[in-house]
Amino acid sequence: MLSSKFIGFATLTYMLCMVLYFCYLFFRNKKYGYIITAVAVIGFLLHTAGLGLRWYESYQIGYGHIPLANLYEALVSLSWTTVIIYFIMEYRYKMKTLGALVFPIIGICMAYASLSPNMSDRIDPLIPALQSNWLTFHVLTCFFGYSAFAVSFASSIAYLFKYKKKTRADSSAPDHKELLPTLEALDEITYKTVAIGFLLFSVGIITGAVWANYAWGSYWTWDPKETWSLITWFVYAAFLHARFTRGWKGKKAAILSACSFLAVIFTFLGVNYLLSGLHSYA
Amino acid sequence: MPDQKRKNVFNIIWKFFISVKLTIALLIVLSIVCIIGTVIPQNLAENEYLRMYSRSTYEFLKSTNCIDLYHAWWFTFLMTAFTANMIACSLNRLPRVLKFISKSDTAIDERDAENLLCFKKITFKTFNQEKAKGLVKALEVFLKKPETVEKAGKNYFFSEKGRFSYLAFYLTHLGMVIIIIGTLLGTLGFQGFMQLFEGDTSGIVTLRKSYKQKTLPFEIRCNKFEVTFYDRTNMPKDYKSSLTVIENGKEVLTKVIEVNDPLIYKGVYFYQSSYGEGAGSRGEVILGIKKRNSAEQKNYHVKAGQRVTIDGTKDTVKVNRLIPDFAMNDKGQPVSRSSKPNNPALLLTVFPEGKKPYSTWVFSKFPDFHKKPDSPYVFTFVKLFPKYYTGLQITRDPGIWVVWLGCTLITIGMCLAFFTSHRRVWMTVEEQGGTHKIMLAGTSNKNKDAFKKDFDRLFNELKSIGEMKC
Numbered sequence: 138m139l140s141s142k143f144i145g146f147a148t149l150t151y152m153l154c155m156v157l158y159f160c161y162l163f164f165r166n167k168k169y170g171y172i173i174t175a176v177a178v179i180g181f182l183l184h185t186a187g188l189g190l191r192w193y194e195s196y197q198i199g200y201g202h203i204p205l206a207n208l209y210e211a212l213v214s215l216s217w218t219t220v221i222i223y224f225i226m227e228y229r230y231k232m233k234t235l236g237a238l239v240f241p242i243i244g245i246c247m248a249y250a251s252l253s254p255n256m257s258d259r260i261d262p263l264i265p266a267l268q269s270n271w272l273t274f275h276v277l278t279c280f281f282g283y284s285a286f287a288v289s290f291a292s293s294i295a296y297l298f299k300y301k302k303k304t305r306a307d308s309s310a311p312d313h314k315e316l317l318p319t320l321e322a323l324d325e326i327t328y329k330t331v332a333i334g335f336l337l338f339s340v341g342i343i344t345g346a347v348w349a350n351y352a353w354g355s356y357w358t359w360d361p362k363e364t365w366s367l368i369t370w371f372v373y374a375a376f377l378h379a380r381f382t383r384g385w386k387g388k389k390a391a392i393l394s395a396c397s398f399l400a401v402i403f404t405f406l407g408v409n410y411l412l413s414g415l416h417s418y419a
Numbered sequence: 420m421p422d423q424k425r426k427n428v429f430n431i432i433w434k435f436f437i438s439v440k441l442t443i444a445l446l447i448v449l450s451i452v453c454i455i456g457t458v459i460p461q462n463l464a465e466n467e468y469l470r471m472y473s474r475s476t477y478e479f480l481k482s483t484n485c486i487d488l489y490h491a492w493w494f495t496f497l498m499t500a501f502t503a504n505m506i507a508c509s510l511n512r513l514p515r516v517l518k519f520i521s522k523s524d525t526a527i528d529e530r531d532a533e534n535l536l537c538f539k540k541i542t543f544k545t546f547n548q549e550k551a552k553g554l555v556k557a558l559e560v561f562l563k564k565p566e567t568v569e570k571a572g573k574n575y576f577f578s579e580k581g582r583f584s585y586l587a588f589y590l591t592h593l594g595m596v597i598i599i600i601g602t603l604l605g606t607l608g609f610q611g612f613m614q615l616f617e618g619d620t621s622g623i624v625t626l627r628k629s630y631k632q633k634t635l636p637f638e639i640r641c642n643k644f645e646v647t648f649y650d651r652t653n654m655p656k657d658y659k660s661s662l663t664v665i666e667n668g669k670e671v672l673t674k675v676i677e678v679n680d681p682l683i684y685k686g687v688y689f690y691q692s693s694y695g696e697g698a699g700s701r702g703e704v705i706l707g708i709k710k711r712n713s714a715e716q717k718n719y720h721v722k723a724g725q726r727v728t729i730d731g732t733k734d735t736v737k738v739n740r741l742i743p744d745f746a747m748n749d750k751g752q753p754v755s756r757s758s759k760p761n762n763p764a765l766l767l768t769v770f771p772e773g774k775k776p777y778s779t780w781v782f783s784k785f786p787d788f789h790k791k792p793d794s795p796y797v798f799t800f801v802k803l804f805p806k807y808y809t810g811l812q813i814t815r816d817p818g819i820w821v822v823w824l825g826c827t828l829i830t831i832g833m834c835l836a837f838f839t840s841h842r843r844v845w846m847t848v849e850e851q852g853g854t855h856k857i858m859l860a861g862t863s864n865k866n867k868d869a870f871k872k873d874f875d876r877l878f879n880e881l882k883s884i885g886e887m888k889c
């Protein structure tokens with residue numbers, strides 16, 4: 138299939154991006170920043186073309202559905218939403234260095250989708266329950282939420298990394314040698330991405346409930362995936378309240394946000410492999 | 420004094436319920452409980468648990484309600500604490516919020532201003548109408564057209580934006596309370612299922628979990644069931660049933676339902692949830708009839724409930740009942756164990772001309788069973804035509820719109836919580852010996868770092884106005 142080729146090239150481009158972002162961190166030369174962004178954009182365009190083509194191909198086969206139906210498609214789409222969220226943050230906060238942490242996550246997702254031996258990139262038909270526009274709303278909002286959480290994970294790791302290096306120096310003074318943003322900026326990015334992720338993920342849970350009610354006549358059944366998304370929701374709600382009302386910032390917040398991401402990974406992948414329920418991909 | 424003591428106890432309880440530590444503790448405990456709920460499978464049958472756990476483990480899990488923990492008393496207790504926490508906090512912050520929501524004073528004391536998040540002072544050597552306009556314009560661009568007051572020779576300016584941001588807390592937290600109320604209202608409804616063969620009509624729902632029967636105030640008829648498959652696979656692409664609602668003997672509504680498109684009548688939802696093949700009580704069969712002392716058997720294609728005349732006679736036979744999976748219940752009455760044609764049986768009533776009618780059973784799998792030796796006819800159950808049945812999930816949930824209302828409020832509340840803040844800026848201009856002293860103070864309830872940066876920008880702008888040559 139042509140779409141798989143595009144997605145394969147996108148994967149390679151993202152791998153290249155990962156290396157470039159690392160070099161950028163290492164050589165600290167701002168001039169190359171634009172080139173890296175340009176490479177990332179090319180990867181993203183290939184990726185988008187691959188997904189679009191796959192959507193088109195599914196119509197040609199006669200199944201006709203948005204590529205969100207099996208694990209392969211889920212991983213590729215999740216990487217796609219992560220790139221978008223990352224681009225927004227890069228643009229908004231004018232810093233590229235976070236890419237060195239985000240692109241490895243994207244690269245792993247894409248490579249796992251393309252290379253894992255027990256991953257089928259076949260286009261599968263949809264069972265009737267999944268044939269609904271709610272599939273698009275529900276999965277996309279959840280995925281954008283997951284992606285925002287992934288970026289918050291990256292920025293909290295960056296925070297901890299930098300915190301360790303920076304022993305007791307004045308954290309608010311901008312560091313000219315280093316390209317990693319200030320600790321304050323990283324803390325801000327962590328909070329902002331968690332907040333956006335929390336909002337999107339909540340909308341994802343709600344659209345899932347609406348859909349379940351429409352398809353099965355019950356908005357909440359304590360299915361393992363549902364329960365784990367609730368756990369993730371509780372964990373991030375705890376994070377937000379610790380910050381809102383107890384002023385948890387900095388290192389504590391970074392550790393908490395990094396750990397909370399484990400719940401996201403389990404909700405997205407662990408549930409499908411380890412527990413069974415309505416949501417199992419393929 | 421006992422009164423004092425009571426007050427103290429009340430205070431301790433109140434403090435407990437308005438603490439965010441309780442919130443965080445509850446969120447963590449609920450997460451752990453939910454993890455347990457996904458590790459231990461819920462609501463299985465006893466023998467399935469015994470395959471996984473030893474009997475003593477099973478008894479332990481059962482006695483602690485861990486096999487149905489979302490309905491355990493202690494889960495309800497946690498949720499109650501959660502709700503109480505949110506309601507107590509909402510009440511607790513109400514006076515403070517009302518204070519903020521009512522307009523702030525335009526004039527501010529310098530001593531109060533100093534304690535705000537941001538506070539700055541400058542002195543203008545020259546001042547004129549032009550500069551005053553510039554100041555107001557700068558505030559207006561920053562937030563909103565300021566209000567002004569002149570008092571004791573001082574000019575006060577006040578500008579604010581985003582007072583509604585205080586609603587965020589109430590929308591999210593009361594939204595959640597509303598969802599919980601909605602789920603409680605939901606328990607007044609029911610969830611059940613029904614299997615209906617093409618042509619059959621029924622108003623009886625089997626309830627989930629309890630398997631009790633519930634009679635609806637109307638009946639539903641399945642006119643037709645259709646399933647299509649993906650090419651070259653046995654994976655269903657689509658299945659649909661045409662249903663008609665019959666109330667007081669009248670057809671009131673007909674709709675073709677499919678997965679993701681239910682029929683709704685008087686708050687009862689009929690969802691297409693499954694289908695299967697089997698035989699209903701209205702099934703079609705081929706009944707073989709032969710005279711006792713003849714070798715020739717004649718086959719009749721009959722529907723359950725139909726009466727046929729035996730060829731060459733005036734005797735008739737009625738197929739009274741068709742039971743696809745024959746069994747006896749504890750009262751010794753014949754019932755059908757399922758819709759699957761595992762042990763099909765027919766109850767026939769024979770009406771011999773001019774004689775008393777009599778009844779007999781015929782079994783498809785056991786042709787020699789239960790023969791009436793004195794009957795002039797021998798009946799054979801030759802064939803059963805299996806039919807599709809449609810599996811309907813039937814629910815009534817009076818709380819559903821309350822739940823959706825809560826969800827909407829939470830979503831709006833979160834947008835307000837994360838993306839809006841209440842920003843206020845005060846400015847006073849005071850003439851003192853030919854110079855003009857300007858004081859600028861401001862605060863924001865959220866996103867303070869960003870506010871500080873913006874405030875500094877505003878201050879620099881004011882400074883540049885002061886330096887303006889006139």
Ligand code: HEM
Nearest residue numbers: 374381382438439442501504505508512588591829833836
């Ligand atoms: C939808 C998710 C939630 C959001 C967006 C949210 C948002 C907020 C916000 C914005 C505040 C105010 C912080 C401040 O003004 O300093 C707050 C406080 C609080 N929230 Fe939540 N919250 C959520 C869920 C919950 C849940 C599930 C509970 C559980 C009981 C809870 C309990 C509290 C409590 C106790 C406070 C402190 C109130 C106070 O300081 O008076 N929240 N929350």
